Amino acid sequence: MGYQQLPSETMNMEAISKATFGDNGDANSGSYSSWLKEHPSALGSFDRMMSTAKGSKIVVFLDYDGTLAQIVDNPDIAFMTDAMRAAVHEVACCFPTAIISGRCRDKVHEFVKLNDVYYAGSHGMDIMTPVRSLKFRDHKHQTTSIDEKGNKVFLFQPAQDFLPTVQEIFRVLGEKTKCIKGAMVENNKFCISVHSRRVPEEDVAALEKLVTSVMEAFPEFRLTGGKEVMEIRPPIAWDKGLAVEYLLDTLGFDSSSDVHPIYIGDDVTDEDAFKAIKRFGQGYPIVVSSIPKETKASYSLRDPKEVMSFLLHLAQWKRS
Ligand SMILES: O=P(O)(O)OC[C@H]1O[C@H](O[C@H]2O[C@H](CO)[C@@H](O)[C@H](O)[C@H]2O)[C@H](O)[C@@H](O)[C@@H]1O
Numbered sequence: 001m002g003y004q005q006l007p008s009e010t011m012n013m014e015a016i017s018k019a020t021f022g023d024n025g026d027a028n029s030g031s032y033s034s035w036l037k038e039h040p041s042a043l044g045s046f047d048r049m050m051s052t053a054k055g056s057k058i059v060v061f062l063d064y065d066g067t068l069a070q071i072v073d074n075p076d077i078a079f080m081t082d083a084m085r086a087a088v089h090e091v092a093c094c095f096p097t098a099i100i101s102g103r104c105r106d107k108v109h110e111f112v113k114l115n116d117v118y119y120a121g122s123h124g125m126d127i128m129t130p131v132r133s134l135k136f137r138d139h140k141h142q143t144t145s146i147d148e149k150g151n152k153v154f155l156f157q158p159a160q161d162f163l164p165t166v167q168e169i170f171r172v173l174g175e176k177t178k179c180i181k182g183a184m185v186e187n188n189k190f191c192i193s194v195h196s197r198r199v200p201e202e203d204v205a206a207l208e209k210l211v212t213s214v215m216e217a218f219p220e221f222r223l224t225g226g227k228e229v230m231e232i233r234p235p236i237a238w239d240k241g242l243a244v245e246y247l248l249d250t251l252g253f254d255s256s257s258d259v260h261p262i263y264i265g266d267d268v269t270d271e272d273a274f275k276a277i278k279r280f281g282q283g284y285p286i287v288v289s290s291i292p293k294e295t296k297a298s299y300s301l302r303d304p305k306e307v308m309s310f311l312l313h314l315a316q317w318k319r320s
Contacts, residue, residue: 035292063265124243241276
């Protein structure tokens with residue numbers, strides 16, 4: 001195969017979990033309880049976590065799908081609840097808060113509808129901040145723009161050079177996958193998602209084969225996976241972990257200051273961010289999962305409802 005394929009990422013996470021932990025990996029099973037010993041609940045561990053972080057600066061990073069919004073069949077209607085929006089707003093009033101998603105940045109903003117959080121779309125390849133990064137002196141990819149309130153902002157778009165090709169791939173995949181019922185190709189600006197969630201089980205392999213053959217014409221591009229989705233990404237060394245580092249630096253929280261970053265996410269691409277928090281040396285990588293799975297996260301939350309509860313606890317802790 002000509003493109004860079006990461007086999008473990010292309011497997012469905014539920015399949016990985018079953019292969020690793022057996023069929024009974026649900027939240028009530030024994031394997032989940034033993035997994036919890038390795039990745040304790042961030043709610044149950046809240047007091048301990050916060051007593052370590054007390055007096056330091058907390059920065060909150062959130063994934064969108066599967067973390068702030070439930071996973072649903074149709075990606076176009078993966079809305080977050082008003083209660084979740086209020087919880088994110090509460091947290092953003094207390095701590096710098098960023099949302100880092102695989103989706104296109106505008107789409108996440110449209111779903112979240114909050115102006116007091118920072119947005120990074122396309123798996124961190126499209127970051128908007130009010131300040132320019134000093135450490136990442138990549139001025140070619142740091143440009144200025146005007147946000148919806150008329151303020152000057154900086155955009156960091158390290159995959160800019162690949163934009164025309166990504167859009168060409170989107171067009172070709174859209175055409176070619178028309179023959180597979182239920183297939184959906186989503187334009188995430190600097191990357192593309194090909195969804196198989198609504199494809200009949202017996203056609204999923206054909207869809208994967210089709211996408212693979214289309215991508216042979218674009219051998220540099222990376223093909224990775226997620227929850228019933230194939231992700232096409234440009235060949236640059238950039239991921240959600242580097243986006244976390246970029247944001248920490250840009251917002252003035254380098255490793256020399258006393259900072260505890262928190263990252264909450266549920267999918268394969270969030271693992272890069274968990275690793276970044278570990279590289280940072282302090283902070284809390286939290287995986288959202290109701291089944292045991294391989295992860296670099298230190299803590300866990302079962303589902304978006306528990307995420308909401310954690311965010312509310314965090315805001316309440318700060319206010320008290
Ligand atoms: O980084 P994220 O914010 O988690 O985005 C990752 C992908 O999420 C979306 O797909 C996933 O959620 C859909 C809606 O619940 C679901 O139908 C799909 O099966 C999931 O893979 C989004 O549509 C993708 O573009 C993102 O890359």
